[in-house]
Amino acid sequence: MRQINKILVVGAGAMGSQIGMVAALAGYRVTVQDISADMLAAARRQLTERMDSSVAKGRRTRDDADAALARLTFTTSLEDGAADADFVIEAATEKLETKRKIFAALGRAAPAHAILATNSSTLGSSKVAEDSGRPEQVCNMHFFNPALVMKCVEVVRHDTTSQATVDTTLDLARSLGKAPVLINREVPGFVANRLMGALRDEALRLYADGIASVADIDTAAKTALGHPMGPFELMDLVGLDVSYLIRQATFEETGDPADLPHPALTELYDQGNYGRKTGKGWYSYDPQ
Known part of the structure; x- marks a missing residue:
């Protein structure tokens, strides 16, 4: 080389x-x-x-x-x-x-x-x-x-x-x-995203089941687990379109319905609310 x-x-x-x-x-x-x-x-x-x-x-x-x-x-x-x-x-x-x-x-x-x-x-x-x-x-x-x-x-x-x-x-x-x-071997999501995916999926379940709000789940991740941002904040930063397409790609690879995007994520994706890049996702953002 x-x-x-x-x-x-x-x-x-x-x-x-x-x-x-x-x-x-x-x-x-x-x-x-x-x-x-x-x-x-x-x-x-x-x-x-x-x-x-x-x-x-x-x-x-x-x-x-x-x-x-x-x-x-x-x-x-x-x-x-x-x-x-x-x-x-x-x-x-x-x-x-x-x-x-x-x-x-x-x-x-x-x-x-x-x-x-x-x-x-x-x-x-x-x-x-x-x-x-x-x-x-x-x-x-x-x-x-x-x-x-x-x-x-x-x-x-x-x-x-x-x-x-x-x-x-x-x-x-x-x-x-x-x-x-x-x-050393290909696996959907590799290492870091598999770890983060487990946290994200649990956060989505907690929110969808009405256990806690988006903001409170993010606060728990930051103040109890020491994460620099919560899972919903992270999804908004990365882009909900990216998160959605990654889940779709994972499902196409595994065929496991559990890998499909969460319905709450799909709803935001279908609305064109992708997070920071569009000004609205799980949170709303000032254009400036």
């Missing part, structure tokens, strides 16, 4: 754009690709605002922030972004058919040595590995939201992922200032 100099991030949503910023801050040249020019423009604007805020709060210098932003480029062309990439992190929607098309295109466009990773939190990379034409160089590299803050990165191998791919991905995660967790 060559030394990693250039990273392509596919998807300019909250996760993709922040993963790109993390890599740029660590000194890598980064291209963020998305089919939507509007998404790319929003990502550029939001990342610039984040860096300005970080400088204002004394968390980093102006020179460091400007240098990192200068290492970021944005494009709507997957082929252009992949042409000289040493490592690709796909952070598109949690829809298998979309990911399969992306990995097939990456397999054609990226250099032969490039590792292709998916940020998916539920879909194992084995589902897209063959589409890439280089299954031994495919794995999951799952970041947590917000990627600029959270230290954990789950690296998940599938049956034919090479040890060189695993080692390179772990080393990359460490170079980004993250604490990688190696998962």
Whole structure:
């Protein structure tokens, strides 16, 4: 495997754009690709605002922030972004058919040595590995939201992922200032989300059964368990659309009705209330 100099991030949503910023801050040249020019423009604007805020709060210098932003480029062309990439992190929607098309295109466009990773939190990379034409160089590299803050990165191998791919991905995660967790076998939800899922599912049951309010359940998680935010606050932060689609993807994998999204979550999803990003989810948020 060559030394990693250039990273392509596919998807300019909250996760993709922040993963790109993390890599740029660590000194890598980064291209963020998305089919939507509007998404790319929003990502550029939001990342610039984040860096300005970080400088204002004394968390980093102006020179460091400007240098990192200068290492970021944005494009709507997957082929252009992949042409000289040493490592690709796909952070598109949690829809298998979309990911399969992306990995097939990456397999054609990226250099032969490039590792292709998916940020998916539920879909194992084995589902897209063959589409890439280089299954031994495919794995999951799952970041947590917000990627600029959270230290954990789950690296998940599938049956034919090479040890060189695993080692390179772990080393990359460490170079980004993250604490990688190696998962040796694919399982829906991997490790962290399975632990959090158990808490979330119990919180939803308690709320639906009228045992306690959303706010009181969140308060208990924070004041009794020491969590930085409650399960409902976390769902709103991640996005209820993301939580819903993850549950749907898990159900499609397992076929177990218990893995379907909770009816209370489905109701909010159907209403288009996705949490912070839409201004309303379990809580209501001021647009400012």
